[in-house]
Amino acid sequence: MARANLLVVDDDRNLLEIIRMRLESLEYEVTAVREEEEAKQAVMVQVFDLAVIDLQLANQDGISLMEEIHLLSPDLPVIILTAHGSIESAVEAMKRGAYTYLTKPFEARELTLHVDRALENRRLTSEVNRLKGLLGERYDFKNIVARSEKMHQVLEAVSRIAQMDSTVHIHGESGTGKELIARAIHLASPRKDKSFVAINCAALPETLLESELFGHEKGAFTGAIKSSKGLFAQAHEGTILLDEIGDMPPSLQVKLLRVLQERQFYPVGSEQPVSVDVRILVATNKNLAALVKQDLFREDLFYRIHVIPIELPPLRERREDIPLLAEYFLKKFSAQMSKEIKGLAPAAVQRLMLHEWPGNVRELENTIEYAVAMTVQDVITENLILPGKAGAVIEALKPLKEVRDTFEKGYLVRLLEHTQGNVSNAAIIAGRYRADFYTLLKKHGLNPGDFKK
Ligand SMILES: Nc1ncnc2c1ncn2[C@@H]1O[C@H](COP(=O)(O)OP(=O)(O)OP(=O)(O)O)[C@@H](O)[C@H]1O
Ligand SMILES: [Mg+2]
Structure with a gap:
């Protein structure tokens, strides 16, 4: 030096x-x-x-x-x-x-x-x-909390693909952050100053969905008292997110394929094609490849949208994100509810670490919102975390190895949090040699650098 x-x-x-x-x-x-x-x-x-x-x-x-x-x-x-x-x-x-x-x-x-x-x-x-x-250079995504290697990889992919116009297929369980990632792609892209529109394809019946997407002429169907533009036209020069694309009816799948191939569509009741320049993002929690095999999803459409796949891992596979996400939501809801809350009690964090989170980040968000709303202290105690559910959490008889691994990872994450990523100190507390400790970290895909404050 x-x-x-x-x-x-x-x-x-x-x-x-x-x-x-x-x-x-x-x-x-x-x-x-x-x-x-x-x-x-x-x-x-x-x-x-x-x-x-x-x-x-x-x-x-x-x-x-x-x-x-x-x-x-x-x-x-x-x-x-x-x-x-x-x-x-x-x-x-x-x-x-x-x-x-x-x-x-x-x-x-x-x-x-x-x-x-x-x-x-x-x-x-x-x-x-x-x-x-x-x-900051690597991930300028202020509202996305990511500590796990898996999420870092997702964000790295996002920043790379944001620049292109290719269709992106975001796959992940419910509540893993698919829409959040779609917005991040839009915001990191050259289209960021134009519209981002999102539609849930599972929420509307077929005819309504078609006119929502492509618009309609006046009188195209009963109730169409004036013409409407449709989301594809609204998203011109911007980005459209087709959420739950796996639920799109087959007749619309054909029309979507045409948009993907020619960037053109016909509003309902119109003979006049409309051209658009949109970036298309699709999201689903279903296995599209399996739907293709069952003839429920068009194979040609699948290949058209599956250009760049992004897989969002479920929260239980990236437990090291849990404490950070919890802190993030705690700050957010404390501010919203004008409460001054210092943090989570260690036992509360432990309970969060041990839960399976079938509803993923959304479930965690709701859990913290509930705890912040209910607490009368300035620290969130464990009785406010998943009341009624905890306890059943680990005992839900799983193979010993799985439970042990889950516990071990949770323990390591807490330890690294506590020592702010200082491996020597962490190894001492854990009563392991440094080298052994590194092996353990590697086994669980943990990077001490991620815990430095
Ligand atoms: N990494 C993250 N950092 C901060 N907030 C997150 C993160 N992931 C998800 N969230 C929040 O969790 C909630 C659920 O995320 P989102 O709606 O994007 O999930 P989704 O996968 O689209 O869910 P669904 O399948 O139910 O539509 C949102 O409030 C989102 O802001
Ligand atoms: Mg969603």
């Missing part, structure tokens, strides 16, 4: 020399100056990791010099040297942005301690910023 670069400013020649020698003996690169102007010059041409500035300089006070330096180098930690008894200036220095202060006369050991600590702090801060930057 490169040597840390330190700036020392003091008009007292003797003290300046002592500090310089001391810091140089610790292998730091030191620029020692007596004049404020020299200090400012130095900051303009070099990048420093830390500055030590005397409070009382020849022409200026050290705090205002610090402020000027901070204009150029806002994150530079500064240690202010104050005279004995001037607590007020020390406090003032801290308020105006000093990292810390040292009262003169000080021992060499004290100086070293403060300098080392400030540098370590700076190193950590810049590391955190670097990681944040990396994360």
Whole structure:
């Protein structure tokens, strides 16, 4: 690692020399100056990791010099040297942005301690910023909580495919976040400023669905008192999500195929084809390939929509997302209900970790909403989590190995949360050797880096 670069400013020649020698003996690169102007010059041409500035300089006070330096180098930690008894200036220095202060006369050991600590702090801060930057670059999806490797892969796919116009087939159990992902694709795409429209193909009877999708002419059917545009036309230059596409009746499947092939359709009761430029996303919780085999879904349509598949894993297969999602929903609902809730009690988190979540993220969201609504304390206790259901949760007699694995993973996630991803500490608590501990993490697909705050 490169040597840390330190700036020392003091008009007292003797003290300046002592500090310089001391810091140089610790292998730091030191620029020692007596004049404020020299200090400012130095900051303009070099990048420093830390500055030590005397409070009382020849022409200026050290705090205002610090402020000027901070204009150029806002994150530079500064240690202010104050005279004995001037607590007020020390406090003032801290308020105006000093990292810390040292009262003169000080021992060499004290100086070293403060300098080392400030540098370590700076190193950590810049590391955190670097990681944040990396994360931001990779996944700029603020409203999507994802810690598991599986979800990271989904988000990575989303950012890659957002740029294209290909049809995406999002598959996942109910409540896994299919619509959320569809919106994310739209928002990350060049079409983001145009409309995103979504329709649930299972919710409407055939004729209504057709006119919803393609629009109709006035008088096309009883009740069609004026013409209507239809969702495909509304989504022109934007994105349309066809949800529950597996439930689309066969007659409409043919019409959809035509849209996919030619980007053209006929409104109900019209002979005039309409052309559109839309990106089509489809979602389903059914196994479309199986529906094709049973002749319930057209094979040619299947191949047309199955261009880019995205598989959303059920929540029980990514339990490491549970605590993070719970926190996220806790914040959301506390804010909505104007309640100040600090967090979840450990036993409450444990109960969340052990549940099977057949309703996936939506069920978790509802669970937290209920708990936030019901709680009279500022911490959510376990009796408010899945009341009536817990208990039945693990005992639902499953093979021992499965239960053990579930427990083990839940335990590891809690442990990594607790140690903020510090594997050495986690291994000590778990009573395992580091190497063994890594093997365990690997077995469960856990990445300690994901738990660093
Ligand atoms: N990773 C996530 N981060 C934050 N919120 C999520 C996440 N996944 C899902 N949700 C939330 O969970 C709820 C259900 O998600 P969504 O409606 O997208 O699921 P779905 O798969 O379309 O469900 P369904 O099959 O019932 O239509 C929504 O409120 C959504 O915002
Ligand atoms: Mg949905």
